[in-house]
Amino acid sequence: MSFNPLEQRGIPLDRQVRNWRELNVAPLDPDHCDPYTRCRVIAMNGIEVEAILFSHQFARHCTDPDVRQMLARVRYIESQQQKAVNWLLPGVSSVLETTIAYEQVAVDLTAWVARAEPDPYLKQAYQFGLLEDFDHLYRYANLYELIEHRKAESIVDGLTEVMPGRPTPLHHRAPVDNLREPYDRSRTDPLSKLHALTIMAAEQQTMNFYMNVGPTYMEPIARQLYQEIGMIEEEHVTHYESLVDQGETWWEQLVNHEYNECYLYHSFMEQESDPKVKALWELHLNMELEHLHQACELMRRNDGREPAEILAPALPNVLTFEPNKNYVRQVIEEQLDLTTLGTGYVREAHERFEAMQAALNDGGPAPSDQVMTEHQEAFGRDYRMQEGEHPVPALREDWNHWNR
Template structure:
């Protein structure tokens, strides 16, 4: 088992790259494995989250020596983020990138949910993935309307495109987005890494939609991006509140760097493109040195060893991008009618939920429903990719509530 704590990596002073080294050739969207695109999107979000965390830490650190060290690593991480993000090709439209973002969110979150050891955290991921799944369906219909192309060219039938939990029902009172956090002292390190990973991915989706939405001229496109970007804001709250707020800055920094090592190592194992795999290998060697510095800061300021945070067993089972069709169909059949109340989940529309629905929709059809209506009016059908048989029919169940122990 690979243990990042036992490796020094590339020395920090050798990690600054020049323009030629940063100018990477983008992937060919016609030839690339769609999951290579997903790995690029996921790691871009991971790097952005790491940079943001370091910038926040710099603002709260009162040691100039340490702030200089953090500034150096932040610069290197920013170079890494640009290399990763610039692997995406400029010939893809924002909607094509959006489909890749939603495929990433669906299959990454589904894998995490399947492998999450904590039942409450597992439920949080299962709840969220059904909403990203529905977003993919809405954007696929918009894609055919606006660009006259089909989403199967992007997702390659690895991920089905069909309704999940209806996007209309994703708008909830912000109070109900706050989850119970894990316990930093007793929670499995896998759970901590999962939480950071999905938070980073959802945050990146939120930021992307906020920025590209206004660039469209078509009113329905602008409105759909606006609506779903607000839901992604809810998702960020949903996932960030899973983190234990008692974790210190230095502890969280170790977890971020350890998680970057985890994901670069995981994707390096699975990557089918030799050129992209070499980038993951290089970045892993760089992250190992970042982790060593974070561990030194933990020892200096918290008086703790990194093994107290991440354990001694090395990295967990590698994260994989793979189809999750049967798993998602089971979730649709059993959980599509869940909503939130307080820190738990319920199957009944409670008063606060109904009031917020009335407030946000204002008695009108929201963009996510109008895009399907407009697609049906234009093409005589909605756009779907179903490869495993007809859409699952949900079993009717008694109202239930799921809470943390």
């Protein structure tokens, strides 16, 4: 059954503030929860953080006191939502365990979006980032075994493979080569707008997470790896945010943000296996329906347009967390050797790429390579978890070549 949030009314705004008891959610049990429940929590936290940051930026560029007041009212509720969602994460999990879950989100969320994306150029952008997040998961899994002596399998639970993707040292590119061509807001499929917002928000939250937790480690190799991958997440945020049409008005962006939140809460509610978490998704969906209506009214009043002109007439098929092993392997086989040049992709290293690599590697090997060296010295092997033989025989040869 199709679901059109423009035709639904949620909880009135003046009834959405929750007290401390209501916000005191019980955290997930990391040993017994569905790994994809944890992924949905991490993803929705990133979506809520983006909503809050966007609202703050909008308020800083707005001179209308009535609009600023409405943004503040909704932003307070969004902040409560973000706390309720993020506080579902178990406090007993280490930072590295949460990190591996973040990378599982990056892999399976980006893979699903790439599979569902109707625009070939945008699909390519998601496939490109997918192979890099896949390798980040592999590097952090090796770090996890190296310093905590545990295996990432206990976190990803066989749903996501742990093995090399595009080697992390090759992710460092000249900043100008991280910019992509934006979609055309007047012609693009509404689903493409939702995809771009979703992946941008998820990568932004990962960037923020790494830049804050990285220096809390004592082990030098951990601090260095978080620093390196944190810089790559900066590249990824640039990569994904540049896909959004910069000509969208503030009102369009506000409506798109709220519609996307409705889409994701509805998607996650439809597939959630944990009854308590499912109830939270349903509650937040009913809050977001009213946020969307408030945003739509602001757009009508200030932009002179009907939101239905830019939004899908009904929510797309639910965004689903599910295994993407075969799809990821296919993308590895076809696109492992890509890098970027301007707003496009090439298979050969070029002058700007080589200059960036030389500048970064002047002080020695990248931390992501050093993790592999230390793991090899400690265990005589790398850590990976996959089903059967890898279908890309050249992967190990390429890997050795890149790490000489």
